[in-house]
Amino acid sequence: MRLSLMSTFLLFGFVGHALAEESAAQADKDAVNIFNSTCGWCHQGGGRAAGGIGPKLMDSSRSDEFILNRIRNGSEGKMPAFGGNLNDAQIHALLRYIRHLKPE
Numbered sequence: 001m002r003l004s005l006m007s008t009f010l011l012f013g014f015v016g017h018a019l020a021e022e023s024a025a026q027a028d029k030d031a032v033n034i035f036n037s038t039c040g041w042c043h044q045g046g047g048r049a050a051g052g053i054g055p056k057l058m059d060s061s062r063s064d065e066f067i068l069n070r071i072r073n074g075s076e077g078k079m080p081a082f083g084g085n086l087n088d089a090q091i092h093a094l095l096r097y098i099r100h101l102k103p104e
């Protein structure tokens, strides 16, 4: 009895972990789509280039907090706030996307 309870816990732990990893991978894929459909109008080249309405995001020297905050709250008159439309996982995935941008 004790043993089977243990293995149930182990199984749940394992499945939970696998699901978390899968959803992180899915969130990263979603981030590319979100960026292209929602941010790319203003941030050119998928965020790699300057010259659009918004600044270049690749190699940003801003802190994680700054970037998360900018995506959530926007910048008055310049960039819309996305905190109402995107959930926390999506906003963090966008931060990862921005951090991992490489020249094409």
Ligand code: HEC
Pocket: 034, 035, 038, 039, 040, 041, 042, 043, 053, 054, 055, 056, 057, 060, 062, 067, 070, 071, 075, 076, 078, 079, 080, 082, 094, 098
């Ligand atoms: C309507 C155009 C527009 C859209 C759409 C837009 N942005 Fe912006 N973004 C801007 C502008 C303009 C700024 C500069 C704001 C400022 O300096 O006050 C900016 C700034 C930023 C910054 C801070 C850059 C820095 O170094 O100051 C980040 C990060 C950012 N945007 C990410 C995003 C993401 C992610 C999305 C999509 C969810 C997005 N933006 C959608 C126009 C836009």
